[in-house]
Amino acid sequence: MNDTKTTASPRLDSKAPGGPIAERWDKHRFDLKLVAPANRRRFKVLVVGTGLAGASASASLAELGYDVTALCIHGSPRRAHSIAAQGGINAAKNYQNDGDSVYRLFYDTVKGGDFRARESNVHRLAQVSVNIIDQCVAQGVPFARDYGGMLDNRSFGGAQVSRTFYARGQTGQQLLLGAYSAMMRQVQAGRLRVMPERELLDVVKVDGIARGAMVRNLRTGELERFAADAVLLCTGGYGNVFYLSTNAKKSNVTASWRATKRGAFFANPCFTQIHPTCIPVSGDYQSKLTLMSESLRNDGRVWVPKAAGDKRPANQIPEDERDYYLERRYPSFGNLVPRDVASRAAKERCDAGFGVGPTGVAVYLDFLDAIARHGRATIEAKYGNLFQMYERITGDDPYTKPMRIYPAVHYTMGGLWVDYNLETTVPGLFALGEANFSDHGANRLGASALMQGLADGYFVIPYTIAGHLAGRSLQPVSTSHEAFDAAEADVRASVDRLMGIRGSRPADSFHRELGKVMWDQVGMSRTKAGLEDALVRIRGIREAFWGDLMIPGDARDLNMELETAGRVADFLEFAELFANDALTREESCGGHFREEHQTAEGEAKRDDENFCHASAWEYNGANKPFTEHREPLEFEYVHLTQRSYK
Amino acid sequence: MSANEHDETIDLTLKVWRQRSGGAPGQFETHEMKGVSVHSSFLEMMDVLNATLVRAGKEPVVFDHDCREGICGSCSMVINGQAHGAEPETATCQLHMRKFRSGETVFVEPWRADSFPVIRDLMVDRSAFDRVMSAGGYVSANTGSPPDANATPISREDSDQAMDAAACIGCGACVAACPNSSAMLFVGAKVSHLARLPQGQPERERRVVAMVQAMDSEGFGNCTNHYECSKACPKGIGVDVIAQLNRDYIKATVVRSN
Numbered sequence: 001m002n003d004t005k006t007t008a009s010p011r012l013d014s015k016a017p018g019g020p021i022a023e024r025w026d027k028h029r030f031d032l033k034l035v036a037p038a039n040r041r042r043f044k045v046l047v048v049g050t051g052l053a054g055a056s057a058s059a060s061l062a063e064l065g066y067d068v069t070a071l072c073i074h075g076s077p078r079r080a081h082s083i084a085a086q087g088g089i090n091a092a093k094n095y096q097n098d099g100d101s102v103y104r105l106f107y108d109t110v111k112g113g114d115f116r117a118r119e120s121n122v123h124r125l126a127q128v129s130v131n132i133i134d135q136c137v138a139q140g141v142p143f144a145r146d147y148g149g150m151l152d153n154r155s156f157g158g159a160q161v162s163r164t165f166y167a168r169g170q171t172g173q174q175l176l177l178g179a180y181s182a183m184m185r186q187v188q189a190g191r192l193r194v195m196p197e198r199e200l201l202d203v204v205k206v207d208g209i210a211r212g213a214m215v216r217n218l219r220t221g222e223l224e225r226f227a228a229d230a231v232l233l234c235t236g237g238y239g240n241v242f243y244l245s246t247n248a249k250k251s252n253v254t255a256s257w258r259a260t261k262r263g264a265f266f267a268n269p270c271f272t273q274i275h276p277t278c279i280p281v282s283g284d285y286q287s288k289l290t291l292m293s294e295s296l297r298n299d300g301r302v303w304v305p306k307a308a309g310d311k312r313p314a315n316q317i318p319e320d321e322r323d324y325y326l327e328r329r330y331p332s333f334g335n336l337v338p339r340d341v342a343s344r345a346a347k348e349r350c351d352a353g354f355g356v357g358p359t360g361v362a363v364y365l366d367f368l369d370a371i372a373r374h375g376r377a378t379i380e381a382k383y384g385n386l387f388q389m390y391e392r393i394t395g396d397d398p399y400t401k402p403m404r405i406y407p408a409v410h411y412t413m414g415g416l417w418v419d420y421n422l423e424t425t426v427p428g429l430f431a432l433g434e435a436n437f438s439d440h441g442a443n444r445l446g447a448s449a450l451m452q453g454l455a456d457g458y459f460v461i462p463y464t465i466a467g468h469l470a471g472r473s474l475q476p477v478s479t480s481h482e483a484f485d486a487a488e489a490d491v492r493a494s495v496d497r498l499m500g501i502r503g504s505r506p507a508d509s510f511h512r513e514l515g516k517v518m519w520d521q522v523g524m525s526r527t528k529a530g531l532e533d534a535l536v537r538i539r540g541i542r543e544a545f546w547g548d549l550m551i552p553g554d555a556r557d558l559n560m561e562l563e564t565a566g567r568v569a570d571f572l573e574f575a576e577l578f579a580n581d582a583l584t585r586e587e588s589c590g591g592h593f594r595e596e597h598q599t600a601e602g603e604a605k606r607d608d609e610n611f612c613h614a615s616a617w618e619y620n621g622a623n624k625p626f627t628e629h630r631e632p633l634e635f636e637y638v639h640l641t642q643r644s645y646k
Numbered sequence: 647m648s649a650n651e652h653d654e655t656i657d658l659t660l661k662v663w664r665q666r667s668g669g670a671p672g673q674f675e676t677h678e679m680k681g682v683s684v685h686s687s688f689l690e691m692m693d694v695l696n697a698t699l700v701r702a703g704k705e706p707v708v709f710d711h712d713c714r715e716g717i718c719g720s721c722s723m724v725i726n727g728q729a730h731g732a733e734p735e736t737a738t739c740q741l742h743m744r745k746f747r748s749g750e751t752v753f754v755e756p757w758r759a760d761s762f763p764v765i766r767d768l769m770v771d772r773s774a775f776d777r778v779m780s781a782g783g784y785v786s787a788n789t790g791s792p793p794d795a796n797a798t799p800i801s802r803e804d805s806d807q808a809m810d811a812a813a814c815i816g817c818g819a820c821v822a823a824c825p826n827s828s829a830m831l832f833v834g835a836k837v838s839h840l841a842r843l844p845q846g847q848p849e850r851e852r853r854v855v856a857m858v859q860a861m862d863s864e865g866f867g868n869c870t871n872h873y874e875c876s877k878a879c880p881k882g883i884g885v886d887v888i889a890q891l892n893r894d895y896i897k898a899t900v901v902r903s904n
């Protein structure tokens with residue numbers, strides 16, 4: 001673990017094809033085995049999660065004729081957290097004639113990811129991006145249009161072209177409803193079963209291959225068995241390990257974590273995206289954080305008082321006593337520096353005592369100049385709905401008072417390690433969307449999450465799953481197989497263990513405590529000493545959890561406290577791997593900033609010599625250290641360069 | 647009514663509906679909530695109540711929630727007799743405690759409609775909406791090779807109106823607010839969204855008939871023009887979608903059969 005040289009692990013075969021990058025996906029698709037139409041209904045596919053990745057995969061696979069079952073943690077697939085994405089979806093359509101191309105989107109994504117993603121995967125993502133927009137329009141997704149009836153685009157952080165398609169501030173909602181409606185059509189056709197209110201608690205393997213899952217019916221509390229020929233985890237990211245994040249309350253790491261314990265390697269857990277413009281924490285009752293779209297930085301100016309501890313209201317602080325610190329530090333990009341840079345700069349000012357508002361942990365995002373220059377009507381037309389949302393949550397009017405903002409955890413680039421086929425290190429177990437690690441490297445560009453979720457579900461898995469189904473001779477497995485008996489016994493034992501603690505504290509209280517440690521020491525800015533301290537604290541919270549947790553009610557019944565407790569238990573284990581990954585990666589890149597590794601100007605310093613790899617962690621059993629496996633990353637097309645936004 | 651600007655906390659008497667299951671009788675349970683931060687959301691106030699209940703070894707109040715930013719449509723509370731409370735265009739999760747007065751008694755109940763049976767306490771089963779959607783709330787377009795997205799221009803007006811209707815979050819407040827438990831705002835929103843777009847035309851008639859049939863068989867009532875649905879809608883969807891639904895339905899049935 002102390003060896004920092006990148007040597008390829010024989011356990012990680014990326015299966016990325018060679019040859020010219022633009023031809024790789026076509027060639028690979030041709031080389032993959034096919035399942036004949038008449039045979040498809042004999043194959044059972046279990047899709048876990050119904051966000052963009054899961055919904056698009058379930059619908060597409062059912063259309064092809066596979067026998068698909070989709071598990072959904074919500075009451076309806078339409079409530080998955082993809083629904084909350086605001087900004088938009090990138091695609092290399094070049095509708096604006098501004099020089100965009102598949103290659104440029106590929107290039108921007110590799111560079112934006114700070115050179116920690118696999119080139120072959122990113123190029124495929126850029127290639128299929130154009131098909132996604134066509135597909136969504138065909139479903140009736142009401143993207144914004146210009147007066148001529150053509151699709152409109154906006155530009156988004158980290159890109160010099162306009163390639164972001166959007167549906168007001170509700171792009172994720174509209175894309176998810178499109179995929180959901182495609183699912184509902186397959187439900188009607190009898191090719192897809194949706195099982196709502198179900199949570200995966202274990203992956204079941206037979207002869208080393210994923211053949212199903214143990215699932216808890218959240219309505220009744222009963223454990224259920226699902227057998228399948230392939231299992232797709234489309235279960236999202238793990239940002240809620242920080243407790244406070246922009247993720248929905250049900251978002252969790254449980255499916256990925258339990259798969260990790262069954263042999264799927266977990267890659268780059270420390271790559272976390274912190275979004276700079278969120279509504280700050282207002283008190284200890286806070287349950288989540290709300291994102292304010294990145295687009296606000298196009299017109300808003302970020303500042304804090306020049307004097308530390310200045311408690312005057314914003315409008316009483318004269319111009320020459322304000323520090324527009326982004327404009328000062330980054331004169332050419334100013335308020336439009338990328339997400340990670342803007343976030344760290346806000347933290348630096350607040351840590352130094354210049355923060356504003358009652359908590360001192362916020363900075364101003366001020367629109368008064370923009371209103372004076374463009375008029376209130378223009379600003380209202382651009383940001384009216386966002387201003388209204390801000391006012392609803394804070395009670396303050398951003399037309400007359402600057403907004404208060406602070407960074408918050410938003411997205412996680414790490415996830416289950418997958419090869420080019422999106423298959424994890426467990427054969428037959430695939431990971432799609434935010435649940436995998438594959439496309440965004442160490443930092444995700446704005447409007448690329450929706451693109452990746454739908455690319456994986458609509459246009460990648462329908463091909464690559466056939467390689468598994470047709471390529472391996474899968475014997476029929478029923479839910480009475482002894483592997484299910486064993487998995488059920490394990491799940492029941494862990495549920496009983498949680499129920500049996502009978503302490504005094506709700507699960508949520510431990511989760512808050514964990515979140516604070518993660519945010520303070522494993523968040524925006526990390527140090528060796530801080531991470532080592534965090535590891536001790538995480539273990540302490542875990543011990544307290546297993547000694548003093550209280551779950552009222554019965555396990556064989558609807559029991560939301562039990563649901564939360566199971567997820568918190570997993571976060572408490574996962575957090576340790578997360579901190580260890582951050583400790584091992586002795587460099588700064590993208591969403592991972594180690595204070596020991598920065599330039600004289602305080603910018604991230606990457607170490608391509610020693611860390612140009614993905615770290616994939618193998619579980620070795622309870623309380624044993626994980627083994628790190630490294631997949632070296634080669635950059636044949638986009639050459640390694642240092643990012644600069646000065 | 648809002649809290650005094652300088653008061654950071656308020657005290658409330660909560661009357662919360664508790665019900666074991668759809669078949670069991672329910673009743674209000676009273677909780678005195680002291681020192682509720684005016685900056686907290688309604689659901690955060692409920693979190694505080696639940697943490698107190700759990701610490702006392704009692705079962706917490708079950709309610710549906712997830713995104714807590716007004717878009718997933720999970721949250722569903724009738725607050726002081728109004729679906730999602732009194733604030734216009736605000737889902738329960740975005741309702742903040744500064745909108746309440748100290749000393750106030752606040753009643754919290756589940757959506758009440760036969761088609762949304764109570765699961766427990768404040769949580770109801772809204773799967774009827776999924777069944778109505780599967781009857782026809784889609785465009786039949788397999789994943790594959792659709793035409794280029796710009797092949798068919800769509801006027802900005804049509805596209806904007808489609809988006810207005812498509813903004814529905816499927817929360818069911820329209821049904822909860824309607825004295826007839828009608829789902830016509832929900833169904834009208836989907837029918838109008840797709841009726842505005844060229845992609846929705848080939849299946850337009852079949853869709854409206856199938857969705858209305860499914861809506862009826864789920865036991866939702868009819869619209870008798872109270873317009874409470876639109877008033878309760880957190881996305882402000884207008885009753886014009888019901889007019890569109892009626893027009894399309896008549897065109898597809900009466901006109902067609904003549």
